[in-house]
Amino acid sequence: MTLEELQALAEKTRAAAAVAGRVVRVCQGTGCHSAGSDTVQQALARETKERGMGEAVTVMRVGCRGLCASGPIVSVSPDNLLYRSVEASDAPELAASLGGEPLERLRLPSDSPFFARQKKIALENLGQIDPESIEDYIAAGGYTALLTALASMAPAEIIQQVSVSGLRGRGGAGYPSGLKWGTVAKAAGAEKYVVCNGDEGDPGAFMDRSVMEGDPHRVLEGMTLAAYAVGAKHGFVYVRAEYPLAVSRLRKAIRQAEQYGLLGDKIGGSDFGFKVELRLGAGAFVCGEETALMASVEGQRGTPRPRPPFPAQAGLWGCPTLINNVETFANIAPIVRRGGEWYAAIGTPKSKGTKVFALSGRVVHTGLIEVPMGITLREIIFEIGGGIPDGKKFKAVQTGGPSGGCVPEKFLDMPLDYDSLVSIGSIMGSGGMIVMDETSCMVDVARYFMDFCTGESCGKCVPCRVGTAQMHRVLDDITRGTASEGDLARLEELCDMVRNTSLCGLGQSAPNPVITTLRYFRDEYEAHIRDKRCPAGRCRISQEAAA
Amino acid sequence: MSVAQTHHGRFLGSRTPAPSGDARWKLVAATMRRHGYRADALIEVLHAVQGAFGFLDDDGLRFVAASLRVPYSRVYGVATFYQHFTLRPPGKHTCVVCMGTTCYIKGAQGLVEAVQDRLGVKPGQTTKDGRVSLLEARCIGSCGLAPAVVLDGAMHGKIKAEDLVGKVEEWMKHDS
Amino acid sequence: MSPAAPGVVTFVMDGKDVSARADQTVLAVAREHNVAIPTLCALEGLSTVGACRLCLVEIAGSPKLQPACVLKATEGLNVSTRSERLDKYRKMIVELLLSERNHVCSVCVSNGHCDLQSLAQSLGIDHVRFPYLYPSFAVDASHARFTLDHNRCVLCTRCVRVCDEVEGAHTWDVMGRGIRSQVITGLKQPWGESESCTTCGKCVQVCPTGALSEKGKSVAEMRKRRDFLPYLTQMREEHA
Amino acid sequence: MSKVRLATVWMDGCSGCHMSFLDMDERILEIADKVDLVYSPLVDIKTFPESVDVTIVEGAVSNEDDLKKAKMIRARTKILVALGDCAVTSNVPAMRNQFGTEGVLARAYLENAQINPHVPNKVIPPLLPQARPLHEFVPVDVFVPGCPPSADDIFSVVADLLAGRTPDLHGRGRFG
Structure with a gap:
C-alpha cells in the first residue's frame, strides 16, 4: 500500500x-x-x-x-x-x-477532571477506534507517519526527530530513546533486531496491556519506524502470556498489516521490509530486564547477563538489538508525524512529553491516565483520581512497582518526572501508581514487595538470590513482632549490599521499597520492633512477641 | 518463518514420534513446524503443550526436547523457570487470586486464606479429589477492579471473601 | 612515552600502571600480577557468567561496581580491587552463601580443599551474621561413581558450563529460580539414570565445594584436579 | 592482681572442643595460673556463678535447657566466647534441622530402637524446633570456629583475653 x-x-x-x-x-x-x-x-x-x-x-x-x-x-x-x-x-x-x-x-x-486534566498522545486512539480494525486505525491517521517517513525521510532524520523530542524510555529507567536508537543504528552488523518489551510485570501496572489491547497497530507502526531508523529487518513483540486479549489483538493486527503491505517485504512500495513475530512470556518478572528478555526470546531461562555489552551492541543472537517498551513505541508515530519539537514542548525540561499511569489502590477513580510530565502527584491523586475514598487519610503512593518506592505526603506537590522521583528514592518505573491510605502498614508493604522480589529473583547472582530471601526474613520477623533492634541495622546493611552488588536491575532496585519506607516511615518499623504493635492494625503480631 | 535461520543452521525438521496417538500432539507438532523446529521456539512450544494438555509431563518434555534438539536438562530448566508452566495436572476448576499490589492492599490475602481454609490446600495445590486448584497470580493487570480473581478463566472484580468461597463451594458440590 | 603497541592497553590497577592485551579481563590481568581477587563462579577455560559477584571491583569515576571476570581491560581504566567497601560486600556474599544451604564443613568430603571454606577463611569470616536458612535438600548417590549433595551446592554453575562447553553433553542445567534454584541432571532424574551423562567426571573436578564428589572418598579426602581444563580448551582452540 | 573468673559450658556438642582445649599441653598451666575456673564440665561445680569474666561455650543451642542456660550465662558473663563450629555455626547438630523434631525423635527412639521403643518425655529437655548457633539467641563477643578449633587457636584466644587484648584469628580460624 x-x-x-x-x-x-x-x-x-x-x-x-x-x-x-x-x-x-x-x-x-x-x-x-x-x-x-x-x-x-x-x-x-x-x-x-x-x-x-x-x-x-x-x-x-x-x-x-x-x-x-x-x-x-x-x-x-x-x-x-x-x-x-x-x-x-x-x-x-x-x-x-x-x-x-x-x-x-x-x-x-465528560468534563470531569478525570478526563479534563489528561493529555493523550500514546492513548489518543484508545476508546476511539476499534482495535481489531486496521481501517479504523488508518482512518485515524495511522500508518501515515510510517509511509511518509519511508517516502521522504532518511533513517537518520527519524532518529533526529526522536532525539529532538526528548523521549525517554517509558519502561522504567528513562534512557533517552534517540540515543539508544542512534547506538543501534551505528552498530556494525548485517542483522539487527527490534524488540518491543510488553512484559509488563510490575504488579499494579496495566498501561502496556491497555495499549496493546486498545491500539495494537500503534505499537507495530512505532516498531516499524524504529526498524527503518536503525536498519533492522526483524522484530519481536514480547507479551505476557497473562494478557490473552493483547496477544490475540496483536496477532490479528500483524496479520492485517501484512495483508495491507504495511509489514513484510517492500513496505509502502519501498525497498524496506520488516517482519514481526510475537513471543509469549511465561510469567517471570525478571524478563522485563532487557538481557533476560532477550534470553527468553531465544527460548532460554530468562536470566540476565552482565552489561556491557549492551543489547544495542550485542543483543539477540549477538546482533545489535533495539529494545523499547510498548508505551515508548506508542509515542513514535505521533513524534514522527508531528515532529520532535512538538513533543518536546510538552512536559518538563528533562522529561518531555506525557506519561501513562495506572492509578489504583485507595483512590476514588482508579484507571488508566495519560498526563504531561511535571504534573504533581496531588493533581493526579486528588483531582484526576478524585481523592481518597471513605473519608480516609492519604498515607503514601507507591510508584515504580517492586523497583520503586513509597512516596509520602510531603512530596505530593513535587513536579513529577524521572529525576524528581529518583531524588526521593523511588522511580518512574513503567507507570504503576498505587495509592495507600492509613489502613496500609508500610512495613507490611515493604514485606509484600520483598516477597515478590524473592519469588521473582532468577537465582543467578548471590546477592539477589540469597539477599532478598534474608531481607524478606527480617521483614517477616518485624511484621510478626519478633524482630530486634539489631535486625533493623542488618536490614539496612543488606539493602546497601544487594543494591550495589546485584547483577541486574531487579536485584539492584529490590531494596527500594524497604529503603523508602525506612526513610519516610521509620516510626512504623520501630513501633513493630519496640512496642510490638502495628500502627495500621494490619500485621498479626504474634501473641508471644506481644506478651 | 525465517527470522533465525541465519543464526541457527539447524533447519532439519523433525521425525521424532509423538508420545501417543492423542490428537492434541498434532497441535504441538504444528507449532513446532511453524517455528521450523528451531530451538529458540522452546517456550512457544511449551505453551502449545500446556495449552493442549493443561500441564507439562515428562513424555511431553522428552518429545519437545527431541524434536527441537534441546538437551533434557535445558527443557526442564526452562519449564521450571517460568511461573506459567506447571508440571502437575491442574484441578478440574481453577481459582486464581491476583496478588498484585493493588489487590494486596485491598485484601487479596484474605481471599487466599478464605479459600485455603475452605479447601484445605495452599496456593499452588490442588484438592485431593482433583476438583479445585488454588493459585496465586503476580498481577493480572485488572487493578481497577481490585481485589480480582480469575475463576475458570473468567475475571471477577471487587470480590468479597464470602462470595468467593460461595463460588468455590458450588464447584465442590456439583458434579459439573 | 611511546604510544602503546596495537592491541595493548595500559590501565591503573590499585594505583599501579599495568599493561594488558585489549582482550584480557581485569581478573586475568590481576592474576598475572599476583593481585588476589576472590572468585567462585569464574574458572579459566569456562565461559564467564559474572554471577557470584565476589570479584566486583571499583572503577574510578563510576558508582557501579563491575565484575572483574567480565570487565575488559581498556585504556585509561582505573580500578581498585580492594577497598573497605569491597571487603565488606565480599564478606557478606560469602556469609549469605554459608547461610543459604547446609554447609557442614566438619563432615564434608572437601573439608580443607573447598573454595567456599577457604574464601571464608581468607575474608576473615569467623561466624555468619545472617540466620541460617536450613533448607531441606537431598543427596543423589544414584550415579555409579559420583555423588551430588545439594546441601553443599553454591549454584556457581561450573558443572553446567563444563558439561555443556567442554564435554558437550549438557547433562546439567539449573531448574526453578531464586532461592529455590537447584542444579539438575536430565529431566531432574537421578543422576545415575541420566541418558546423556558420559561419566567423564569433569563436573566433579570443577565443583568448588563438596557438592560433587567421587564415591569412596571420606571426610576431607576429596581433592579436585582442574589442570585438565585450561589444557583441554587450549587444545580445542588449536585444533578448531 | 585478682584472677580472671573463667567458665566453660558444654551444650549440644561432642566435647571435642573441650578436649582440644586440654590438648594445649603445658601451656594450660600458664592459663591455670591466671584463672579461677568457676564452672565447667571439667570441674565439679553444680551452679553457674553470678559474675564471670569469660565464659567459653561449646555446642549449639538445641533444646530448651540450652536456651535457658545461654540466656543465664549471657546475663552473668562479661565476655562470651563461642568455641567451635557447633557453637558458631550449629554444625552437625543442625543436620537434624531439615527433618523436624518429630521425625528426628521417631528415627532415634522408635525406628532404631531394639527394645521398648518410646520417645522419652522425662528428664531429657524438649528439643527446640531447630538447633541453631549461640549468637542467634544471645550476643556473642568472640568466635572461634573449627571442628574442633586447634589447641593453638584456643590458646591464642584465651591468652589474648587474659591479657586484655581483643583476640584476632583473622586468616587462621576456619570452619571445619
Whole structure:
C-alpha cells in the first residue's frame, strides 16, 4: 500500500463512518470486558437494530477508556456523552435515548477532571477506534507517519526527530530513546533486531496491556519506524502470556498489516521490509530486564547477563538489538508525524512529553491516565483520581512497582518526572501508581514487595538470590513482632549490599521499597520492633512477641 | 518463518514420534513446524503443550526436547523457570487470586486464606479429589477492579471473601 | 612515552600502571600480577557468567561496581580491587552463601580443599551474621561413581558450563529460580539414570565445594584436579 | 592482681572442643595460673556463678535447657566466647534441622530402637524446633570456629583475653 492508497482508504473509512451519524462506543478493555461489556455491546447492537436505527447508529468495540473501576463504559458521539456501569438490561433505555435526552441515571460528566486534566498522545486512539480494525486505525491517521517517513525521510532524520523530542524510555529507567536508537543504528552488523518489551510485570501496572489491547497497530507502526531508523529487518513483540486479549489483538493486527503491505517485504512500495513475530512470556518478572528478555526470546531461562555489552551492541543472537517498551513505541508515530519539537514542548525540561499511569489502590477513580510530565502527584491523586475514598487519610503512593518506592505526603506537590522521583528514592518505573491510605502498614508493604522480589529473583547472582530471601526474613520477623533492634541495622546493611552488588536491575532496585519506607516511615518499623504493635492494625503480631 | 535461520543452521525438521496417538500432539507438532523446529521456539512450544494438555509431563518434555534438539536438562530448566508452566495436572476448576499490589492492599490475602481454609490446600495445590486448584497470580493487570480473581478463566472484580468461597463451594458440590 | 603497541592497553590497577592485551579481563590481568581477587563462579577455560559477584571491583569515576571476570581491560581504566567497601560486600556474599544451604564443613568430603571454606577463611569470616536458612535438600548417590549433595551446592554453575562447553553433553542445567534454584541432571532424574551423562567426571573436578564428589572418598579426602581444563580448551582452540 | 573468673559450658556438642582445649599441653598451666575456673564440665561445680569474666561455650543451642542456660550465662558473663563450629555455626547438630523434631525423635527412639521403643518425655529437655548457633539467641563477643578449633587457636584466644587484648584469628580460624 502506498501513501496515496493509504490516504484514500482513510478517506473512504471516514466517509463511511460519517454516514452513520451517531457512534456508540463500548469499551472492551479487560476491565470492562470482565464486567460484561461484550453482552452490553450485543444488547445495544440488537436494540438499535430493532429500533430501525441501523443506518444512523453504529455500535462499535473500542479499547480502554481508562476509567476501569466504573466499567463497562459506553460513549456516544457526536453528543459527547459518557455512561458508566452500563449493563445489558440498560440497553433498551439507552438505545431509546439516542438523539434525545441523555440517560442521566448512568451519565458520567465528560468534563470531569478525570478526563479534563489528561493529555493523550500514546492513548489518543484508545476508546476511539476499534482495535481489531486496521481501517479504523488508518482512518485515524495511522500508518501515515510510517509511509511518509519511508517516502521522504532518511533513517537518520527519524532518529533526529526522536532525539529532538526528548523521549525517554517509558519502561522504567528513562534512557533517552534517540540515543539508544542512534547506538543501534551505528552498530556494525548485517542483522539487527527490534524488540518491543510488553512484559509488563510490575504488579499494579496495566498501561502496556491497555495499549496493546486498545491500539495494537500503534505499537507495530512505532516498531516499524524504529526498524527503518536503525536498519533492522526483524522484530519481536514480547507479551505476557497473562494478557490473552493483547496477544490475540496483536496477532490479528500483524496479520492485517501484512495483508495491507504495511509489514513484510517492500513496505509502502519501498525497498524496506520488516517482519514481526510475537513471543509469549511465561510469567517471570525478571524478563522485563532487557538481557533476560532477550534470553527468553531465544527460548532460554530468562536470566540476565552482565552489561556491557549492551543489547544495542550485542543483543539477540549477538546482533545489535533495539529494545523499547510498548508505551515508548506508542509515542513514535505521533513524534514522527508531528515532529520532535512538538513533543518536546510538552512536559518538563528533562522529561518531555506525557506519561501513562495506572492509578489504583485507595483512590476514588482508579484507571488508566495519560498526563504531561511535571504534573504533581496531588493533581493526579486528588483531582484526576478524585481523592481518597471513605473519608480516609492519604498515607503514601507507591510508584515504580517492586523497583520503586513509597512516596509520602510531603512530596505530593513535587513536579513529577524521572529525576524528581529518583531524588526521593523511588522511580518512574513503567507507570504503576498505587495509592495507600492509613489502613496500609508500610512495613507490611515493604514485606509484600520483598516477597515478590524473592519469588521473582532468577537465582543467578548471590546477592539477589540469597539477599532478598534474608531481607524478606527480617521483614517477616518485624511484621510478626519478633524482630530486634539489631535486625533493623542488618536490614539496612543488606539493602546497601544487594543494591550495589546485584547483577541486574531487579536485584539492584529490590531494596527500594524497604529503603523508602525506612526513610519516610521509620516510626512504623520501630513501633513493630519496640512496642510490638502495628500502627495500621494490619500485621498479626504474634501473641508471644506481644506478651 | 525465517527470522533465525541465519543464526541457527539447524533447519532439519523433525521425525521424532509423538508420545501417543492423542490428537492434541498434532497441535504441538504444528507449532513446532511453524517455528521450523528451531530451538529458540522452546517456550512457544511449551505453551502449545500446556495449552493442549493443561500441564507439562515428562513424555511431553522428552518429545519437545527431541524434536527441537534441546538437551533434557535445558527443557526442564526452562519449564521450571517460568511461573506459567506447571508440571502437575491442574484441578478440574481453577481459582486464581491476583496478588498484585493493588489487590494486596485491598485484601487479596484474605481471599487466599478464605479459600485455603475452605479447601484445605495452599496456593499452588490442588484438592485431593482433583476438583479445585488454588493459585496465586503476580498481577493480572485488572487493578481497577481490585481485589480480582480469575475463576475458570473468567475475571471477577471487587470480590468479597464470602462470595468467593460461595463460588468455590458450588464447584465442590456439583458434579459439573 | 611511546604510544602503546596495537592491541595493548595500559590501565591503573590499585594505583599501579599495568599493561594488558585489549582482550584480557581485569581478573586475568590481576592474576598475572599476583593481585588476589576472590572468585567462585569464574574458572579459566569456562565461559564467564559474572554471577557470584565476589570479584566486583571499583572503577574510578563510576558508582557501579563491575565484575572483574567480565570487565575488559581498556585504556585509561582505573580500578581498585580492594577497598573497605569491597571487603565488606565480599564478606557478606560469602556469609549469605554459608547461610543459604547446609554447609557442614566438619563432615564434608572437601573439608580443607573447598573454595567456599577457604574464601571464608581468607575474608576473615569467623561466624555468619545472617540466620541460617536450613533448607531441606537431598543427596543423589544414584550415579555409579559420583555423588551430588545439594546441601553443599553454591549454584556457581561450573558443572553446567563444563558439561555443556567442554564435554558437550549438557547433562546439567539449573531448574526453578531464586532461592529455590537447584542444579539438575536430565529431566531432574537421578543422576545415575541420566541418558546423556558420559561419566567423564569433569563436573566433579570443577565443583568448588563438596557438592560433587567421587564415591569412596571420606571426610576431607576429596581433592579436585582442574589442570585438565585450561589444557583441554587450549587444545580445542588449536585444533578448531 | 585478682584472677580472671573463667567458665566453660558444654551444650549440644561432642566435647571435642573441650578436649582440644586440654590438648594445649603445658601451656594450660600458664592459663591455670591466671584463672579461677568457676564452672565447667571439667570441674565439679553444680551452679553457674553470678559474675564471670569469660565464659567459653561449646555446642549449639538445641533444646530448651540450652536456651535457658545461654540466656543465664549471657546475663552473668562479661565476655562470651563461642568455641567451635557447633557453637558458631550449629554444625552437625543442625543436620537434624531439615527433618523436624518429630521425625528426628521417631528415627532415634522408635525406628532404631531394639527394645521398648518410646520417645522419652522425662528428664531429657524438649528439643527446640531447630538447633541453631549461640549468637542467634544471645550476643556473642568472640568466635572461634573449627571442628574442633586447634589447641593453638584456643590458646591464642584465651591468652589474648587474659591479657586484655581483643583476640584476632583473622586468616587462621576456619570452619571445619
